[in-house]
Amino acid sequence: MNNDMPVSAFNRVNGSNGSSLWTPTSASSVPFILAPPPAGTASHGHHQHNNNSATSTTTNNGTSTGSPMKVPVKPPPLKSLAPLSGYGGGQTVPLSPSGLAASMADRLPHLTLPFSPDILWRYPTQFSALTSSSPAPGAANASSAGHHHSHHSQQPSSPHLDVKPHLPGALGPDPRTWAREDVVTFLRWCEREFDLPGLDLDKFQMNGKALCLLNKSDIAERAPGSGDVVHNALQLLLRDAPYTGRVPSSPLTPHPHTAHQQHLLSHALAAAAAHQQQQQQQQQQQNSSSSGSNSSGNNGGGSHLLSPPNSARTPTSASGWPSANQLFSSADFHSLGHLIQQTNSVTLSPAPSVSDGSGNSQGGSPSHAEQSAAAAAAAAAMAAQAHINFYTQALAQAHNQAQAAAANNAHHHHHHQAGSNSGSQSDSEENDSVQDNSPARSPAPSTPIHLVPPPMSPLATTFGSAASSKTLDKDPLSTTPLSDRGGGGDGLDSGSNGRLLWDFLQQLLNDPSQRYSHYIAWKNRETGVFKITDPAGLARLWGIQKNHPSMNYDKMSRALRYYYRVNILRKVQGERHCYQFLRNPIELKSIKNISLLRHQMAAAAAAAATTTTTSSSATTATGSSGSSSTASSGKMADSTDASLERYSPSSSCNAPDQDFDAEPRMSGFANNNNNIEQDADDNDCEMPTDLSMERRGLNGTNPYLTTIKTENMAS
């Protein structure tokens, strides 16, 4: 039985045509690279029977007989590129095994995409236009958000936003050198550029240096509703500030603080983008009235939204982010971090068992977490907006270039087709990539893919998502394989970059050159429905990516099933190897970012906590609700709850749904926009957050889910 999501869940908005919707690519960004398969990749095999227990033992070593070898060595096979991945990136390019090393190096330098796909991903709407080819007016904005990318060849310094160029000429490049008047000038500029509500300049009677010392929350206090934007803009300036004693952080090598901030920013941006989109949509709606879908895709189009399952839910509107906006207004902006915590990210954790205390989570209290999340999102949105403005042009340009490149490549690819495998690839664009071409491997050509890293730097720079933050300067490629990389250098997100299965799939699906279409392809991008055309081959690629040579479709599909409970994916019933993404790119991105952040924060918190006492204080801190707080360390209490609820156990999500096809849903989708309001609650499913399901009880879950699921529960 599948249950898929709650029926209602599906709504999605489509945008106009969808092109844009999912388009963008991957999620994240990260390009990942697949290295050639280790020589022996085995495909599967093994099964050891032993159950788990055995397995464990097995682990690495191949000890266990059966088991295979898991990675005999950790091959370096894949590597993902870094983080920048996150956003940055770009595109990936397939490499052929053979050429990897060399190619990597080469590639790095120029990544193909001018801009990272992320942008698209994040700001589909805007891009849609772009994508579609026409530069959309609104579209322009997107750029910044995405960040990264933009410049092809050159490194953009920070792709993200370059605020500088837009600043009043009077302002010096380094905020730290600003006088009071400059601060005022800057703030006024922010008001104009970002349409901020109105800043109380009296609260910013300080010089630039002092302003720079304010943290996000400080600024937020002084500028409710706009603090994040101001802060983000300021951080951008700081980041790029040439002089100062500070380290200039290059995008690539951000320094810690910066990185962290950027990280946060990236989240914010993503949210912001969403927010912006929503606003746009709302406006459009208002204007057009309720036509509902948007017609053209204008920029704002709301296209793309996949909303999650519950229809109601997602207010997401085009933007995908649900409520953010709503909340936004009122919202308090806490620090993003705080928000994030509350928010919960998505986690795929184990099943829920706990009941949540709340019971309704959503209903009642969802609030904090949600609100905060919303607030965060909103803040982010604002920031994003700003960025967007900045970058719009850049993006458009980038986009065009990208397209051009794509065109070039076009020849290569083969699309699916059979044989192909091909790979060919292009070098051109992507750079060199090598592609491999390879030989065929089994079913699919298997070639390993290489995904090229993103343009790197860009992302790295700023926002890049979490990931980006870290950066990898080095060459990602060379760096380690995913797994390995973790620690060291970049690390960023390890979590993300291609490391997350859904992210990986998104990247393959959105490969501009369609190089992986014989492994996996969209059936309906607008609705997020895709088909795994070569299960074995895809599993192999995934195995390579994760360094699990024994990966097979069975295992990979198990991983996919974990996404059901989180409402990231659902199975399209009746069609083999056919699944559907339940969240739009923006949401996914957010999930990813939130997840990363949360992770980081949790770690930090844990560390701190250990030192201090966790107990009391912790609770308060975390939860607004304060309720459970149970496990301190664990997830954040409140959020958790909330999240849990939301995600309640798998069952919850899964509703019996029926058909899926894209179509049906689509329509639903459209609705979303409208829904925005209500949904705060709905979020449940939607936002995401947390995948984790910790074992929380199902019960509490949100009503929404609950109802839906009832049945499932049974199981």
Place this chain on the structure above:
DNA sequence: TACCCGGAAGAGGT
């Protein structure tokens, strides 16, 4: 048979 489902235990990374 092949796919699909989800529980359980654990690995590995952060």
Place this chain on the structure above:
DNA sequence: CACCTCTTCCGGGT
């Protein structure tokens, strides 16, 4: 050390 995201196995269903 806790958490996250799978990975590995498995029994059961379609």
